[in-house]
Amino acid sequence: MDGTTPLVEARGISKGFFGNPVLKAVDIALHPGRIHALLGENGAGKSTLINLLSGALQPDGGDIRVDGKPVTRLTPQGARAAGVAVVQQELSLAAELSIAENIGLGAAPRRFGLLDYRALRDRAAAASALVGLTEPLEMPVGDLPLGRRQMVEIAKALFREPRVLILDEPTSSLSAHEAGVLSGLVRTLAARGVAVLYISHRLNEVQALCDYVTVLKDGVVTADRSLADVSAEGLVRLMVGRDPGDMFPAFKPAAAGEHLIRVDGFSAGAVYDVAFSARAGEIVGIGGLIGQGQEDFLLGLYGAIPAVASSAAICGVGHLLAGVGAATAAGLAYVPADRKKEGLVLPHTIAANLMLPSLGRLMRHGLRDRRGEAALVADLARQLAIRGDTGRPVQALSGGNQQKVALAKWLPLGPRVLLLNDPTRGVDVGTKREIYLMLRAFADAGKLILLLSSDTPELVHLCDRVAVFREGRVVATLAHGNASEEAIVGAAMGLATKELAA
Amino acid sequence: MKAASISRGLLRNPPLITLALVALVWIVAGLSLRGFAAVGHLRYILELSAIIGIVAAGQTLVILVGGIDLSVGAVITVTAILLPLISPDWDPTGLLGVVLTLAIAAVIGLANAMGQVFLKVPAIIMTLAMATFLQGLLVLIAGGSAVSVTNEAVIWLGSARPFGVPAGIIVWIAVAAAVLTAIHRRPFGARLLALGANPLAARLSGVDVSRTTFAVYALAGLFSGLAGLLVLGMNRQGYVGIGDPYLMTSIAAVVLGGTSILGGRGSYAGTIPGAILLVTTTALITVVNASPGWRSIMFGSLILALLLISGREAQR
Numbered sequence: 001m002d003g004t005t006p007l008v009e010a011r012g013i014s015k016g017f018f019g020n021p022v023l024k025a026v027d028i029a030l031h032p033g034r035i036h037a038l039l040g041e042n043g044a045g046k047s048t049l050i051n052l053l054s055g056a057l058q059p060d061g062g063d064i065r066v067d068g069k070p071v072t073r074l075t076p077q078g079a080r081a082a083g084v085a086v087v088q089q090e091l092s093l094a095a096e097l098s099i100a101e102n103i104g105l106g107a108a109p110r111r112f113g114l115l116d117y118r119a120l121r122d123r124a125a126a127a128s129a130l131v132g133l134t135e136p137l138e139m140p141v142g143d144l145p146l147g148r149r150q151m152v153e154i155a156k157a158l159f160r161e162p163r164v165l166i167l168d169e170p171t172s173s174l175s176a177h178e179a180g181v182l183s184g185l186v187r188t189l190a191a192r193g194v195a196v197l198y199i200s201h202r203l204n205e206v207q208a209l210c211d212y213v214t215v216l217k218d219g220v221v222t223a224d225r226s227l228a229d230v231s232a233e234g235l236v237r238l239m240v241g242r243d244p245g246d247m248f249p250a251f252k253p254a255a256a257g258e259h260l261i262r263v264d265g266f267s268a269g270a271v272y273d274v275a276f277s278a279r280a281g282e283i284v285g286i287g288g289l290i291g292q293g294q295e296d297f298l299l300g301l302y303g304a305i306p307a308v309a310s311s312a313a314i315c316g317v318g319h320l321l322a323g324v325g326a327a328t329a330a331g332l333a334y335v336p337a338d339r340k341k342e343g344l345v346l347p348h349t350i351a352a353n354l355m356l357p358s359l360g361r362l363m364r365h366g367l368r369d370r371r372g373e374a375a376l377v378a379d380l381a382r383q384l385a386i387r388g389d390t391g392r393p394v395q396a397l398s399g400g401n402q403q404k405v406a407l408a409k410w411l412p413l414g415p416r417v418l419l420l421n422d423p424t425r426g427v428d429v430g431t432k433r434e435i436y437l438m439l440r441a442f443a444d445a446g447k448l449i450l451l452l453s454s455d456t457p458e459l460v461h462l463c464d465r466v467a468v469f470r471e472g473r474v475v476a477t478l479a480h481g482n483a484s485e486e487a488i489v490g491a492a493m494g495l496a497t498k499e500l501a502a
Numbered sequence: 503m504k505a506a507s508i509s510r511g512l513l514r515n516p517p518l519i520t521l522a523l524v525a526l527v528w529i530v531a532g533l534s535l536r537g538f539a540a541v542g543h544l545r546y547i548l549e550l551s552a553i554i555g556i557v558a559a560g561q562t563l564v565i566l567v568g569g570i571d572l573s574v575g576a577v578i579t580v581t582a583i584l585l586p587l588i589s590p591d592w593d594p595t596g597l598l599g600v601v602l603t604l605a606i607a608a609v610i611g612l613a614n615a616m617g618q619v620f621l622k623v624p625a626i627i628m629t630l631a632m633a634t635f636l637q638g639l640l641v642l643i644a645g646g647s648a649v650s651v652t653n654e655a656v657i658w659l660g661s662a663r664p665f666g667v668p669a670g671i672i673v674w675i676a677v678a679a680a681v682l683t684a685i686h687r688r689p690f691g692a693r694l695l696a697l698g699a700n701p702l703a704a705r706l707s708g709v710d711v712s713r714t715t716f717a718v719y720a721l722a723g724l725f726s727g728l729a730g731l732l733v734l735g736m737n738r739q740g741y742v743g744i745g746d747p748y749l750m751t752s753i754a755a756v757v758l759g760g761t762s763i764l765g766g767r768g769s770y771a772g773t774i775p776g777a778i779l780l781v782t783t784t785a786l787i788t789v790v791n792a793s794p795g796w797r798s799i800m801f802g803s804l805i806l807a808l809l810l811i812s813g814r815e816a817q818r
Contacts, residue, residue, distance in 0.1 A: 304706060328708040336706055345700045347766060356696055356707045359689035367687040409707070 005068045006031050007051055007195045008084060013062030013218065015048050022048045022399040023219045025062065030195040037206045037227065038199045039239055040216035046199055047217065050166055053197075054086045055079035085152050086320055087170055095142030098134065101122040102141050103156045105413030125154040132181040146379060147174045158189075166197040171205060183209050190404060203235055215239055228363045247433055248461035249440040251480060257281040260417050261301065265310030268300025269293065272472040277337050278450065282417065283443050285463035285483070286452040289491045293472035294452045295337070298419040301450075302334045303327040313414055328357065333410035335420040337452075337458050339399075343406035346395040347376075350386065351377045353394045353405055358412040376412060384408045385434070400431025408440070417448045424455060435463060456485045517772035519808060524775045527726020527782055535789050545668065547781050549736075552674035555777040556729040557748050558755040559681045560722030562773045565756050566685070567718050568698040568765030569625030573614060574726040574752050576633035576640075577607050578745025581730030583640055585656060586649040586740060596653035604727045610636070612721020615716040633749075640742050648741035651734050662733020670732045677725065680771045686742075694718065699766025719722055757805055779804070 014024045018490045023045045030036055030053075040046045051057040055074040056496035060246055063070045066082045090378065092392045100121055101108075109119040115124055124137055135144065152172065157165060167186070171179040186209060190196055200206050206213070207227065215223040215238040223238045257280025266274045270293035278284045286294045300307030301314065303321035312320045315328060321327040327334075336342035344353050354377050362372040377390050384404045386397070403423060410418070420439075424432045439462060443449055453459055459466045466483040468476040468491040476491035532539030535722040557574050564571045581603045589599025610632065617628035637678065662669040685691035693714055706712050729748065734740050757763055758779055759772025780801065787797045 003554075302706075323710075324705060325710055334706055336703075341700070342702050342706055345696045345703050345766070347699055348696065352696070355692065356704070356709070358690050367683070368689060368692075374818050435632065 009065040013059040022303035032193045035190050035196045035209035037213040042115035044216040045219040085157035085160050085162035086166040087157045093141045098138050100137040102420045103159045127159040131155045164195045168199045252335045254281040254464045263309045263312045268307030269296030270472045271297045280446045282464045283449045285459035286467050286490050289471035292469040294469045333415035334419040339406045350390040350394050354409045380408045400427040419450050421452045518773040524779050551778045551781040552670040553729050555674050557752040558773045560725035561752040562756050562770045563718045564722050566698050567694050571722045572629040573633040575749035576636040576747040577726035581727045582680045582740030582744050583644045586651045587651045596655035598657050607727025608720045608724040610620040611719040617718035648739045656735045695749050697722035703753045
């Protein structure tokens with residue numbers, strides 16, 4: 001330790017949701033003037049730790065110290081008073097308000113009980129200048145592109161003159177130039193004695209910027225050390241905790257089945273003029289940077305958003321499917337990325353969610369066959385190892401088990417094509433592996449799987465080939481073996497547009 | 503321990519709370535107020551409850567799916583005024599007029615759904631606009647005068663008592679059986695609840711949103727029309743404004759019965775005692791000869807109190 005008292009420190013804190021431990025006896029200390037990286041896979045507990053440090057959540061055990069003194073109950077107000085400012089991953093700006101109003105929101109200077117707009121302007125202008133915001137301060141935030149909004153978010157944190165600045169994936173929506181400005185700013189703040197906690201998935205960025213690292217894996221600290229002599233590979237090993245090879249079932253090339261999807265000149269939403277075909281038994285990866293039209297591609301095939309194609313054949317239907325009903329009837333199933341908002345009816349029971357797509361299939365004398373339904377639900381729960389009472393609301397399950405429900409509910413329909421939108425996002429490592437094995441088994445059983453994933457290793461290890469999207473088009477199709485992480489990321493960034501059709 | 507778990511089970515079951523409250527009020531009032539417990543009086547309470555209960559059947563479906571129907575009062579008025587005007591004289595049974603009127607009521611409901619499905623107008627706006635539109639139309643058609651009913655079928659509905667049971671109550675029992683079956687034993691009900699709790703997830707799971715919306719609002723129109731015929735049969739006269747009291751009471755009955763106003767949770771099983779509770783409260787106020795102002799104050803307090811007891815909205 002470098003002798004200074006940490007500004008904020010957590011000692012042995014634990015936190016669980018619905019009985020699933022998310023953090024187990026975690027220690028972290030934020031020292032003044034130090035840029036501290038927090039690394040971990042999705043679902044490792046990073047967000048929960050941030051929420052505990054900023055008072056948004058209360059720990060189940062352990063304590064949080066501010067300036068070395070234990071705080072019994074850290075509230076968001078208390079954290080703010082202690083100088084903790086968080087820049088969240090989900091932008092928390094009011095689109096209708098101006099840049100200045102957003103920057104000062106909740107901490108705006110007052111005069112005679114009214115907002116002091118002149119003082120607000122001056123101070124907001126100072127904060128904006130720090131992050132390189134040149135847009136007029138009266139401009140509504142809703143008119144700004146995503147990257148600029150992120151800069152407003154950071155200016156908003158600086159406006160509060162924080163002693164501890166927590167940045168949750170601040171560069172994910174920033175351009176290279178903006179990210180450079182941010183790096184400079186973070187160094188300046190650290191030089192002034194601010195403690196910075198920096199969360200990022202970009203390892204080179206972390207290595208260039210940060211002094212110290214805490215690595216979380218499955219809610220446990222696996223490393224807490226100086227970054228001086230750690231390699232990128234070493235960091236990955238600390239985060240993953242095992243060789244990626246162990247995670248994935250053995251790859252098996254698909255036997256050439258019949259064509260289940262064949263579209264030409266396909267456009268839907270952000271997707272423009274894509275030619276694509278896939279056969280039964282294949283696992284086809286859909287990759288690329290976030291928001292390049294991959295989701296619209298799946299939704300368009302599923303009939304959930306309007307789509308056009310110059311020619312199309314899907315599961316024996318000679319045209320695009322007109323709606324979700326037609327798609328499920330043809331044998332397609334879609335598992336959305338955001339299971340809480342799109343995949344599941346959270347307040348309803350596990351059983352009700354599992355039955356939803358199959359309603360009307362089990363009937364007796366025109367009424368729902370209760371016994372048949374109960375047997376089906378029990379069978380699905382057993383197949384997917386969803387433990388416990390299926391009469392519980394589905395929101396009581398962990399993220400991984402929720403995802404299993406979102407997938408399992410389609411099985412009674414016997415779909416031939418599974419459209420999976422990032423099925424392992426926010427899922428713990430154990431369940432991830434279960435899902436991978438399931439996908440392998442589905443493909444072996446002759447189903448076609450389109451796997452959209454933001455997790456590049458999945459694309460590398462599971463897929464027969466990977467279609468990489470960029471700006472609404474397929475810029476590369478990489479066969480298994482050619483589809484290394486470097487090749488996928490390179491194609492996604494527009495480095496090379498080579499066609500290696502399988 | 504056991505008593506505690508029973509009372510906790512009761513609190514988790516809003517229809518039972520409401521039913522228990524009805525029973526409590528009936529017992530206390532029956533013991534303390536002369537004439538309250540007379541068979542004729544209780545039967546009259548149920549007969550009035552039937553009207554609210556039938557309107558609220560449609561309202562329950564609409565609220566379960568996450569919408570609201572502010573046009574039920576106007577539809578009641580429409581049927582009560584239109585039926586005498588369109589019943590053909592050459593049909594002595596009056597059934598043709600009944601069928602025509604109910605069809606019009608259902609079509610109004612369909613129009614409500616169309617506005618939502620095709621024009622993407624929110625339910626609250628669409629049905630409010632529909633109600634306002636219909637009221638204007640009725641003033642043009644009927645003017646300010648009342649129309650008397652001569653339709654035999656409707657008069658029978660309003661006055662017949664097969665085996666001593668008023669026809670309105672029999673109709674209500676039939677409606678209740680149909681609606682309860684639809685909600686709990688048909689796929690329709692499960693789709694309704696899923697749609698009300700999470701429209702996006704329901705749509706992506708294959709629930710046909712437009713078809714369900716059409717069905718729900720058409721049923722709401724149909725049930726309001728049916729209630730309108732009962733009102734007309736009991737009143738023997740239709741006039742502009744006759745349906746107005748049923749708008750807020752239908753919503754109140756649904757909420758008193760524990761159905762979430764946000765949609766996705768609840769049942770008609772709660773609306774039934776909810777409707778009876780509303781009418782009973784009104785009857786109590788009349789029996790003790792208090793100002794009708796107290797009725798509204800009691801309704802408001804009851805709704806809030808039941809909501810707080812079961813914490814039903816807070817659980818979401």
